[in-house]
Amino acid sequence: MPKKKKRNRESEKVYKLYRIEGEKLIRLRKTCPKCGEGFFLAQHKNRLACGRCGYTEFISPKKA
Numbered sequence: 001m002p003k004k005k006k007r008n009r010e011s012e013k014v015y016k017l018y019r020i021e022g023e024k025l026i027r028l029r030k031t032c033p034k035c036g037e038g039f040f041l042a043q044h045k046n047r048l049a050c051g052r053c054g055y056t057e058f059i060s061p062k063k064a
């Protein structure tokens with residue numbers, strides 16, 4: 001019988017994008033303004049990018 005571990009892995013992945021503190025749901029990643037809430041931006045060294053539409057948001061370095 002094939003093991004269905006893929007589903008578990010995916011849900012674990014999603015958990016890393018959120019953090020629940022008390023009753024608050026904190027998003028650790030930004031979502032794509034073009035694709036909507038369900039699409040997270042992939043974090044790169046100096047930018048955030050959407051893998052779906054190609055939207056890129058540059059992170060301004062904070063020096064303070």
Ligand SMILES: [Zn+2]
Pocket residue numbers: 032033034035036039050051052053054055
């Ligand atoms: Zn997008």
